[in-house]
Amino acid sequence: MKIPLSWIQDYVNVKDVPVQELRKRLDLAGLEVDSITAIGYPEAELPWDPEKIITAEVIAVRPHPDADRLVLADVNYGGAAPEIVVTGAPSLYEYRGSSDLHLKVAFAWEGAELYDGHVQGWTKRRLKKTEIRGIASRAMVGSEKELGLAEEQTDIIYLPGDTPVGVPLVEILGDYILDFDIKGPFGHLQSVFGIAREIAALLNRPLSPQPLHAAARLGLAATGEPGFVSLEIQDPDLCPRYTAMMIRDLAIGVSPLWMQLRLRRAGMRSINNIVDITNYVMLELGQPLHAFDYADLRALPGEETPAIIVRRAREGEQMQTLDGEVRTCDEEMLLITDGGGPVAIGGVMGGLDSEVAPETRNVLLEAASFNFINIRRTSQTLKLFTESAGRFGKRVDSELALAAAARAAELMAALAGGTVDVVAGDLYPGKPEPVILTYSPDRADRILGVVIPRDEQKRILAALDFRSEATNAGSGWQIAVPSYRLDVTRPVDLVEEVARVWGYDHFPHTLIDEPVPPLRRNLQLEGEDRIRDILIRLGLDEVITYSLIDPADEDRLNPNPGQALDLPGEPVALRNYLSLERSLLRRTLLPGALRTAWSNLRFQESIAIFEIGHIYYRVGNPKPEQAETGIAEPRRLLMLLSGPRQDRWQEPTDRRPVDYFDLKGIVEALLRNLGLETASQWTRVSHPAYHPGRSGAVEIAGRALGVIGEIHPLVREVFDLPAQPVVVLDWDLDLLLALAQEAGRQKKAQNISIYAPVHEDLALVVAEATPALAVQRAIIEAGYPLVIQALLFDIYRGPQAGEGKKSLAFALTYQSPSKSLDERDIEKLRQRIVKQLARKLNAVLRSA
Amino acid sequence: MSIFDELEGIHAEALQALETAASSAALDAWYTQYLGRKGAVTLQTRSIGKLSQEERPEFGKRINEIKQQLEAAYAAQSQALKAAELEAALMSDTIDITLPGRPVNPGHLHLTTQTLRQIYDIFGRMGFEVYEAPDVELETYNFDLLNIPDYHPARDMWDTFWIDQKQPAPDGRLLLRTHTSPGQMRVMRERYPEPIRVILPGKCYRYEQITARSEHQFYQVEGLAVGKHITMTDLIGTLTQFVNLFYGPGHKMRVRSSYFPFTEPSIEVDMDCILCGGAGCRVCKYTGWLEIAGAGMVHPVVLKNGGYDPDEWSGFAFGPGVERPAMMKYGISDIRLFYGNDLRFAQQF
Known part of the structure; x- marks a missing residue:
C-alpha cells in the first residue's frame, strides 16, 4: 500500500x-x-535542484518571430525581469498573443538535470543553453515526464493558482x-x-478529523427513505449497512493535478473526476464507494423511483461487470440490484450497464458495509480481486459509510460542479453494539514480563482512541473500543496495543524461570542422525529432494509395463499444483535420486549420494477427531553411486565404474556400525527398476528392508543417465532403525583373547548356485566359537573345480579365548568344518 | 729411526689417510691397512720383541693408545660417512611436495541438516526438545485451530497446496502444511497438562512461483514454550541467546510489533544486517536490519484449542526459518540451490 x-x-x-x-x-x-x-528530494532518482528547478509564472506568450509552431513565453521566476523561454508546449501555443497571464509552472534553469521528454524510458539530460531559430533560451518550462512524474510525455505542468513564485519546486511537488x-x-x-x-x-x-466531518459541513440528514431511491436490504447478515447519496448536475472531466498526482503516487490511475473522487476517498478513508449513473437505475414495475435492493444472488444468476466479463453467481454471493436486475456484485465490482460515463449528469453514490468473509469468498470464487474487495475483505468500519459518502459528495460538488442532496439514504440493520473490554494492567504485566507504568498505559490507550470508562473497583479498567478497531476483541489485544506503542526496545531480556518440562528422547531423530553421520564418513553426500514429483516418474521406473511396480498404498496427488512435474507426493525416493544423478553427472564424473526422507501414500480416510490424516509418511533411506571408483591422480588409480560391490561395501560398513552385520539375508529378486541379475532384496530377522542393486539399463536410459552402472539402495529406514535399536539393546562387549591366532587357507568346491554367504556362514557356524573370521579371498571356476562348480577360497582365523591352539586342535576343527559343509552344502575340500 | 718414531710415523700417516677416505670402500681399505689383522699398526705389535724390557711397557701402552685413537677416529669417520651417504641417498629420493595427495572424499551433510542441527543444539541447551509432525496435514490443524478460519484474511498469508481427495471430506480436508505451526496444536494436545518446550522442524510447502527468493518446498523450524509464567521478555531473551549462539556475539537486535493470527502480541525480531553492518544496503532494503524471526505470545484461542486454559497458562512461539539464516550466514542469494541438489553447492559446506 x-x-x-x-x-x-x-x-x-x-x-x-x-x-x-x-x-x-x-x-x-x-x-x-x-x-x-x-x-x-536529494535521495530521489531525479533530485530536483532547489536552485535550478523552481516555481514560476508565465505572464505573456508571444509568437516566435521565425517559427510558426514555437512561442516565446515571458516567465516571471521571481527575478528582476522575466526570462524569455522558447517553447513548443501545445497548451502555451494556445495563449499566443496573450499577456497579463498568471499561469503557474515548473521552471528549470540551464544546468538542471531532467529526464528527456522525447525518448521512451528514463534518460537523464542536463539542460543546456540553446538557440532556437535565432532566439537564445537558457531555461524551460517542465512537463510531468521531464520531472519524472509521469511515464508519457504530455503537456507542461500547471500548478495551482495560489502557488508562490520562485520557490524550489521540491517544496511544492516533492514527496516521499x-x-x-x-x-x-x-x-x-x-x-x-x-x-x-x-x-x-x-x-x-x-x-x-476534517475529512470525517463532511456530513456536518453539508448539513446532511440521513433517512431510510430519501426520496430519490427506494432502498431495501433483504440479507442484512451480508450487508449490515447501505447508504446512498445523490449528486446532481455533475460535469464529468479531468481531475485537478493535485488529485491526479496523489492517486498516481498511491498507485492508481486517473480516469475521470467522479471515478477519481470515489477512489480518492477510498484511499483517504478506507471506505470503498461506488458511483452509479442515476439515469441507468431502474424502478420496480409500477413504481417511478428507482429501487436498490440488496439480496443474495440466485444460483446461476448472471451479470456483466465493469471489466466487461459476464459473471455467474452462486447463492452465497451478494448482489446490488435495481428494479430491473443486478447492477453490482456487492463490494466487489459494479456493473457495466450503470457505469459513470462522459454524459453522466446525476450520480447515486453508494457507501455500504458488507460481511468481510462473504466478500472474500465471492472474490476468491469469482477470481475477481479488486481494490474494493481487498479492502472490504480486511473489514471496514460500518460507522464509516455515511461519513465517507459525504466526503466524496463534498469533493464532487467542489471539483465537478455538482449539487448534493442534503437527504441521504441510510439503512443500518446491522449496527454493532459498542465493544467494552475489561483491561487488567496486572495481567498485561504478567504476559509481558515488564511493568509498564499505569499512567503510561492509560496515555497510550487514550492516544489510540481507546476510551477508559469509569474505572471499576478492582484492578480492571473498562475500555471502550472505537468502532474502527474491529481487530480488537479481547483484552490481550489491548496488551499488544500498549506494548507496541510503549516500544519493545524498552523490554528487558529474561529467560524462562520455570523447571524444564519432562525430557524425552527423540529416537527417530537420533537414529536418522546416526545414519547420516555414518554415511558421510563413508563418502556419501546428503541430498534433500522435492517431495512433489512428476506422476510419470513412477511409470518411468517400470520399463516392462507387464510387471507390477511395487509401490506402497494409494498415491496422493495435489488438487492444485504449480506444474505437473510437481503434482504427486512421492511414494519412492528413487526418481528424485535419479534426477539428482542426472543433473550432477553433467558437471562431475561421479556421484555418491544418500537421502533420508518421507514417502507418502494413502492408507485410509482422514479422522479429524483423532488428528489422523489417513496418509502414511514412513521414512526411507536411499543411496546412489555412479561413476569411476577413484578420482584421477598422478599415478594410475582404479578408474573402473563403481558396481554393486562398491555399494555393498558401504552397506556392510553401515550394518557393522549398527550391529546388524551378521543378521542380514541377501536374496536375488527381480524388481522392474533394477538389473534382474544384479539386484537383490535384503532381510534382517525375517523382515524385508528393501532393495539393493544396479538400476535397469532401460530405466537408466529413460532418465538420460550415462551408460555406466548406477547402483542404488532403497530401504525402509524406520525398520532399519528399529532393528538397530534392538541390536543396540542386546549389545554386549566381547573379551579380547590373549592367545595367538592361527591363520589357514581353505578352498571349498561348491555348486555354482550356492551363495558365497551361505558357505561363509556355514564355516563360522561349524567352527564356532574358534573360527573368528572367514574371509573369502578367491573364486576359481575351471577344470580343477569341475563343470557347474566353483571353488571358494577362505582365509580362516582360528583363536581360542582360553588357550593356545595346537596342530591337533586345528586338525579337529578343520575336519569338523569340512564334514559339516559337505553335509549342508555338498562342499568338497579342494585338494591341494 | 727408532721403533717409537716409526710408530708415530704410522700414526700420523693413518690419521692423514683417514681424512681422505671418502667412501665406505675406502674406509674399509683404510681399516684393513692400519688396524686389520695385517694392518700397519697391528704389525707394529710384533716389533715389541725388538725392544728392551724397560721400553716394552711404554711401547705397548703407546700402541694401545694409538689403536684406540684410530678406532675412535675410524668410528667417527664411519658415522659421518654413513650419515653423508644416507643424506645423499635421501636427497636422490626427493618428491615434489606440492603434488596433490591421494584423494579422500568424505561426504557432506546437507546445509539444511547442518543448520537444523545447530538450531537443535542451541535450543536444546535451553531445554527445548525436537518434536516432529506430518507433512500432509488436516486443514483444521494447519489453519482453523490456529485461529485462522476459512476465508479469513489471515489465510492470505499462506498460499496452499490442497490434497486431491476422492471422497469429499468437508471436516477432513487435507493440505500440505504451509508452516510447522500445526505441530504446536499436536504437541499441546498430546502433552497437556505438562508444560512444553519444543522445537518443531519440518518441510513446508507453499503454492508460490519458484524464484530466487521463494521455493514451493522449504524447511521451517519453530519453537514453542507453554508454562505458567512465560512472558514476552522471556521470548525476547530466548531469541537473544539464539542470535548470540547462531550468528556470534556482538550483534545489535531490535524488536518490532507484528501480526500473526496465532500469537498476541506478535513481534518480529531483527538483527543488524550481516552484509552492511547496519549502514543500509539492497539486502536489508536500506533499513540496516534483517528479520531473524517472527514470534509472539501464544494466542489465547490457540492455547485453548490445545487444551491449556489461557487464564492459567501462557506461552511463546517463534520461527527463525532454516534456509534464510543459512543464506544470511553464507551470503547465498538463491534459495533454489538448497533443493536443486547441485553437489558443487552442497560440497562447499
Whole structure:
C-alpha cells in the first residue's frame, strides 16, 4: 500500500520529522514500511535542484518571430525581469498573443538535470543553453515526464493558482511515498487517514478529523427513505449497512493535478473526476464507494423511483461487470440490484450497464458495509480481486459509510460542479453494539514480563482512541473500543496495543524461570542422525529432494509395463499444483535420486549420494477427531553411486565404474556400525527398476528392508543417465532403525583373547548356485566359537573345480579365548568344518 | 729411526689417510691397512720383541693408545660417512611436495541438516526438545485451530497446496502444511497438562512461483514454550541467546510489533544486517536490519484449542526459518540451490 507523505501531512504534522526517523517509528510499532520512494528530494532518482528547478509564472506568450509552431513565453521566476523561454508546449501555443497571464509552472534553469521528454524510458539530460531559430533560451518550462512524474510525455505542468513564485519546486511537488506492508486483517490501516491516525498516536500529536466531518459541513440528514431511491436490504447478515447519496448536475472531466498526482503516487490511475473522487476517498478513508449513473437505475414495475435492493444472488444468476466479463453467481454471493436486475456484485465490482460515463449528469453514490468473509469468498470464487474487495475483505468500519459518502459528495460538488442532496439514504440493520473490554494492567504485566507504568498505559490507550470508562473497583479498567478497531476483541489485544506503542526496545531480556518440562528422547531423530553421520564418513553426500514429483516418474521406473511396480498404498496427488512435474507426493525416493544423478553427472564424473526422507501414500480416510490424516509418511533411506571408483591422480588409480560391490561395501560398513552385520539375508529378486541379475532384496530377522542393486539399463536410459552402472539402495529406514535399536539393546562387549591366532587357507568346491554367504556362514557356524573370521579371498571356476562348480577360497582365523591352539586342535576343527559343509552344502575340500 | 718414531710415523700417516677416505670402500681399505689383522699398526705389535724390557711397557701402552685413537677416529669417520651417504641417498629420493595427495572424499551433510542441527543444539541447551509432525496435514490443524478460519484474511498469508481427495471430506480436508505451526496444536494436545518446550522442524510447502527468493518446498523450524509464567521478555531473551549462539556475539537486535493470527502480541525480531553492518544496503532494503524471526505470545484461542486454559497458562512461539539464516550466514542469494541438489553447492559446506 503506497501512501504519499504529503497526503499524511494533511492530517498530522510530520514536516519536522525526518522520513527515516518516521519509518523507524512505524516499523517498530508494527506498520512495516517496505520501501520509501523519494520524489524530487536529494535521495530521489531525479533530485530536483532547489536552485535550478523552481516555481514560476508565465505572464505573456508571444509568437516566435521565425517559427510558426514555437512561442516565446515571458516567465516571471521571481527575478528582476522575466526570462524569455522558447517553447513548443501545445497548451502555451494556445495563449499566443496573450499577456497579463498568471499561469503557474515548473521552471528549470540551464544546468538542471531532467529526464528527456522525447525518448521512451528514463534518460537523464542536463539542460543546456540553446538557440532556437535565432532566439537564445537558457531555461524551460517542465512537463510531468521531464520531472519524472509521469511515464508519457504530455503537456507542461500547471500548478495551482495560489502557488508562490520562485520557490524550489521540491517544496511544492516533492514527496516521499511510503510503501507499507501491513500484514493481517486491519481495515483501519488501509487508508491514508488510518495511517495518519497511528502516526498521531505514536508521535503524540493532534490529528485533524476534517475529512470525517463532511456530513456536518453539508448539513446532511440521513433517512431510510430519501426520496430519490427506494432502498431495501433483504440479507442484512451480508450487508449490515447501505447508504446512498445523490449528486446532481455533475460535469464529468479531468481531475485537478493535485488529485491526479496523489492517486498516481498511491498507485492508481486517473480516469475521470467522479471515478477519481470515489477512489480518492477510498484511499483517504478506507471506505470503498461506488458511483452509479442515476439515469441507468431502474424502478420496480409500477413504481417511478428507482429501487436498490440488496439480496443474495440466485444460483446461476448472471451479470456483466465493469471489466466487461459476464459473471455467474452462486447463492452465497451478494448482489446490488435495481428494479430491473443486478447492477453490482456487492463490494466487489459494479456493473457495466450503470457505469459513470462522459454524459453522466446525476450520480447515486453508494457507501455500504458488507460481511468481510462473504466478500472474500465471492472474490476468491469469482477470481475477481479488486481494490474494493481487498479492502472490504480486511473489514471496514460500518460507522464509516455515511461519513465517507459525504466526503466524496463534498469533493464532487467542489471539483465537478455538482449539487448534493442534503437527504441521504441510510439503512443500518446491522449496527454493532459498542465493544467494552475489561483491561487488567496486572495481567498485561504478567504476559509481558515488564511493568509498564499505569499512567503510561492509560496515555497510550487514550492516544489510540481507546476510551477508559469509569474505572471499576478492582484492578480492571473498562475500555471502550472505537468502532474502527474491529481487530480488537479481547483484552490481550489491548496488551499488544500498549506494548507496541510503549516500544519493545524498552523490554528487558529474561529467560524462562520455570523447571524444564519432562525430557524425552527423540529416537527417530537420533537414529536418522546416526545414519547420516555414518554415511558421510563413508563418502556419501546428503541430498534433500522435492517431495512433489512428476506422476510419470513412477511409470518411468517400470520399463516392462507387464510387471507390477511395487509401490506402497494409494498415491496422493495435489488438487492444485504449480506444474505437473510437481503434482504427486512421492511414494519412492528413487526418481528424485535419479534426477539428482542426472543433473550432477553433467558437471562431475561421479556421484555418491544418500537421502533420508518421507514417502507418502494413502492408507485410509482422514479422522479429524483423532488428528489422523489417513496418509502414511514412513521414512526411507536411499543411496546412489555412479561413476569411476577413484578420482584421477598422478599415478594410475582404479578408474573402473563403481558396481554393486562398491555399494555393498558401504552397506556392510553401515550394518557393522549398527550391529546388524551378521543378521542380514541377501536374496536375488527381480524388481522392474533394477538389473534382474544384479539386484537383490535384503532381510534382517525375517523382515524385508528393501532393495539393493544396479538400476535397469532401460530405466537408466529413460532418465538420460550415462551408460555406466548406477547402483542404488532403497530401504525402509524406520525398520532399519528399529532393528538397530534392538541390536543396540542386546549389545554386549566381547573379551579380547590373549592367545595367538592361527591363520589357514581353505578352498571349498561348491555348486555354482550356492551363495558365497551361505558357505561363509556355514564355516563360522561349524567352527564356532574358534573360527573368528572367514574371509573369502578367491573364486576359481575351471577344470580343477569341475563343470557347474566353483571353488571358494577362505582365509580362516582360528583363536581360542582360553588357550593356545595346537596342530591337533586345528586338525579337529578343520575336519569338523569340512564334514559339516559337505553335509549342508555338498562342499568338497579342494585338494591341494 | 727408532721403533717409537716409526710408530708415530704410522700414526700420523693413518690419521692423514683417514681424512681422505671418502667412501665406505675406502674406509674399509683404510681399516684393513692400519688396524686389520695385517694392518700397519697391528704389525707394529710384533716389533715389541725388538725392544728392551724397560721400553716394552711404554711401547705397548703407546700402541694401545694409538689403536684406540684410530678406532675412535675410524668410528667417527664411519658415522659421518654413513650419515653423508644416507643424506645423499635421501636427497636422490626427493618428491615434489606440492603434488596433490591421494584423494579422500568424505561426504557432506546437507546445509539444511547442518543448520537444523545447530538450531537443535542451541535450543536444546535451553531445554527445548525436537518434536516432529506430518507433512500432509488436516486443514483444521494447519489453519482453523490456529485461529485462522476459512476465508479469513489471515489465510492470505499462506498460499496452499490442497490434497486431491476422492471422497469429499468437508471436516477432513487435507493440505500440505504451509508452516510447522500445526505441530504446536499436536504437541499441546498430546502433552497437556505438562508444560512444553519444543522445537518443531519440518518441510513446508507453499503454492508460490519458484524464484530466487521463494521455493514451493522449504524447511521451517519453530519453537514453542507453554508454562505458567512465560512472558514476552522471556521470548525476547530466548531469541537473544539464539542470535548470540547462531550468528556470534556482538550483534545489535531490535524488536518490532507484528501480526500473526496465532500469537498476541506478535513481534518480529531483527538483527543488524550481516552484509552492511547496519549502514543500509539492497539486502536489508536500506533499513540496516534483517528479520531473524517472527514470534509472539501464544494466542489465547490457540492455547485453548490445545487444551491449556489461557487464564492459567501462557506461552511463546517463534520461527527463525532454516534456509534464510543459512543464506544470511553464507551470503547465498538463491534459495533454489538448497533443493536443486547441485553437489558443487552442497560440497562447499
